[in-house]
Amino acid sequence: MLGLNKKDFSLLLIVALLTMLAPFILNPFPEGSELAQFNAGYPDLMQRFVIFGIFAIGFNILFGLTGYLSFGHAAFLGVGSYAGVWMMKLLTMNVIPAILVSVIVAGLFSILIGYISLRRSGIYFSILTLAFAQMSFALAYSVLTPLTGGETGLQLSLNDPRIIGTSVTESGSIPVTHLFGLEMRDSFELEMGAWLFTFNAGYYVCAVVLLVAFYIAIRIFRSPFGMMLRAVKSNQQRMKYTGLNPKPYTLAAFVISGMYAGLAGGLMVSMDPLAGAERMFWTASGEVVLMTILGGAGTLIGPILGAGMIKYMENILSKINSTILHEWFAFMPDGIEDLLVTLVYPFIGKGWHLTLGIIFMLVVIFLPGGLVEGGQRIARLFRRKKEEPKGPDPEHHPKPAPHVAE
Amino acid sequence: MGILEVKGVNKRFGGLQALGDVNLSVEENTVHAIIGPNGAGKSTLLNVLVGKLIPDTGSVMFDGQSVLxxxxxxxxxxxxxxxxxxxxxxxxxxxMENxxxxxxxxxxxxxxxxxxxxxxxxxxxVEQAEQILIDVNMIDKRDMHAASMSRGDKRRLEMAMCLVQEPRLLLLDEPTAGMARADTNNTIELLKEINEKRDITMAIIEHDMHVVFSLAERITVLAQGTPLVEDTPENIKGHPKVQEAYLGQAHG
Structure with missing residues (x-):
């Protein structure tokens, strides 16, 4: 189906179901209950899940397949954001041109940076990309202020010379982003008993884009091009002596992943038309590396899982404060309650990075294949239990799974 | 005119003359061995042939085109x-992917x-790839992870990867180096089979005499970067210059 084999198609279907039903899945707890703070089903956060999912999927095409670890991918996301906002300032508030131009500009920018950085490999490549990203960040803050808005960031104003559409709405405010009239901030709220589900137009636009991006990634993984990228990671020497030039393959992967980053940037400003230089800061580049490794580099669904997990922790774990902790442990005797709160406190709120760091270390040490490997191990455990009573079947010769993405 | 023509190739690394005026002609559809003691310049010559090194002077022509x-x-x-x-x-x-x-x-x-x-x-x-795996007796391993195989199987796989391209010239750099006797013999058999079935021109760099004399139709002896003799295996075996190069100057 769609040029995919059964397994890949069902993976795509699962992702489609998860994204389409996210407003339900991420809101399992009734409004007003104590656990409601763990709900992640509000538009702002759901958009972030999906957008960073796209960013990580693209990053994985470079890092997961070719093994080239870029430490400057946030630069492409930032450049895409600026390009998107400029399209909204100059052309139209429709998100389509903004997203397209974000992808194109990020693509062009990544050709330039990729061409130079890919003259080196390994740690030197990583350092070069990091240097370029930090340079972009510094430029955006200083000399490029007319283009980027400097410290205040690039935002819409009431006197933007918008060619299609108006500069100011009738009520005197800045117009909002839309897709052929469908406003991105439009939400439909559904109340079911104690639950409140929000269906946001912007989220669903992002989700559809994610599905397309994910589908393209699957096709790339299964294509001869994807196989060549894995060959780059495996043995460049053999590749050269097999008549293949590794350089254009690596550059193509770099540019494709740069375009994914630009797409993420374009979507970000389509949801909230504001672009700041901090988006290009090196910690933002590091975050996508974490997402990919945490989920499972080189696997198809890993980066999406990693992005979701990190964004969830960033937004939910960081909200918990000591008052909430005291409520949780209130059933304990006072002394123990205080002790527990003191023990747990460093890991929540502003300390959520500590929790992330510990989880990341555990994953890298015990599950080098990331969360995906964890899932596979659990699945294997169940399968073995089921198969044991049957004993080995002489007619059944399962083909060993090729060592590709799951 | 051979398929590979090396003329007047010199290569110097600092003070070391690695290759000195090398002339070599490999005829089409033959197995040509290049032998010589350690440090004779065999690997340097091979690296010149595949474009890894550029010689200081001389020309390397493959099928009428320069490879330099x-x-x-x-x-x-x-x-x-x-x-x-x-x-x-x-x-x-x-x-299979390999x-x-x-x-x-x-x-x-x-x-x-x-x-x-x-x-x-x-x-x-896919058919082409499966056929070559059948030819080298590896079709039952088609879904195996290549790194997990034995060294002998890796060698077979590498041969299959080269053969499936149907090259006009196959260069082999000490294909049996570090192999046990049994593996060496298997490799010799494999190469013989390839040569009989496919008519591929092969140039083998080797210092194992057993391998060389089992396979080669022509042999060039290299010593200190210069070809000493080029002849058939029979003639090379008893050649005094060759014995001198390998065993040192005979006294008396």
Whole structure:
């Protein structure tokens, strides 16, 4: 189906179901209950899940397949954001041109940076990309202020010379982003008993884009091009002596992943038309590396899982404060309650990075294949239990799974 | 006129004359061995042939075209494949994928952005790859992870990857180096089979005399960067100059 084999198609279907039903899945707890703070089903956060999912999927095409670890991918996301906002300032508030131009500009920018950085490999490549990203960040803050808005960031104003559409709405405010009239901030709220589900137009636009991006990634993984990228990671020497030039393959992967980053940037400003230089800061580049490794580099669904997990922790774990902790442990005797709160406190709120760091270390040490490997191990455990009573079947010769993405 | 013509090649590394006025002609459809003691310049010569090193002077012509100044992947696309001393394969990929890659390289050239095709939908190439795996007796390992195989199997796989390209010249760099006797004999058998079935011109760099005399039709003896003699195996065996080069000056 769609040029995919059964397994890949069902993976795509699962992702489609998860994204389409996210407003339900991420809101399992009734409004007003104590656990409601763990709900992640509000538009702002759901958009972030999906957008960073796209960013990580693209990053994985470079890092997961070719093994080239870029430490400057946030630069492409930032450049895409600026390009998107400029399209909204100059052309139209429709998100389509903004997203397209974000992808194109990020693509062009990544050709330039990729061409130079890919003259080196390994740690030197990583350092070069990091240097370029930090340079972009510094430029955006200083000399490029007319283009980027400097410290205040690039935002819409009431006197933007918008060619299609108006500069100011009738009520005197800045117009909002839309897709052929469908406003991105439009939400439909559904109340079911104690639950409140929000269906946001912007989220669903992002989700559809994610599905397309994910589908393209699957096709790339299964294509001869994807196989060549894995060959780059495996043995460049053999590749050269097999008549293949590794350089254009690596550059193509770099540019494709740069375009994914630009797409993420374009979507970000389509949801909230504001672009700041901090988006290009090196910690933002590091975050996508974490997402990919945490989920499972080189696997198809890993980066999406990693992005979701990190964004969830960033937004939910960081909200918990000591008052909430005291409520949780209130059933304990006072002394123990205080002790527990003191023990747990460093890991929540502003300390959520500590929790992330510990989880990341555990994953890298015990599950080098990331969360995906964890899932596979659990699945294997169940399968073995089921198969044991049957004993080995002489007619059944399962083909060993090729060592590709799951 | 041979398929490979090396004329007047010199290569100097600082004060060391690695290759001195090397002339060599490899005839089409023969197995040509280049032998010599350690440090004779065998590997340097091979690296010149595959484009890894550029000689100071001289010319290397393959099928009437110069290979000098071309990069390894261009030289491969001209029809020269190379087997390494330690097998160079794509360890992270399956055996089948290892063989599919040269099939794509041969059909599509050194780069093509075929991002929307599916590897195993290319029926013609899949058949080609499966055939070569049958030929080298590895079809039962087609879905194995290449890195997990024994060294002998890796060597076989590397040969299969070279052969599936149907090269006009196959360069072998000490194909049996570090192998046990049994493995060496297996490799010799494999090479003999290839030579009989496919009429591929082979140039073998080797210092194991057993391998050389079992396979080669012509032998060039290299010593201190210069060819001493070139002749048939029978004549080389008793040649005084060769014995001198290998065993040192005979006294008395």
């Amino acid at each position: 100044g071309r990069s390894p992947h261009e030289i491969n696309q001209m029809g020269i494949s190379r087997v390494f001393q330690t097998p160079e394969i794509f360890g992270d990929l399956t055996v 063989v599919m890659i040269p099939c794509f390289a041969r059909r599509d050239g050194s780069f093509r952005l075929h991002a929307f095709e599916t590897v195993f939908n290319e029926k013609a190439l």
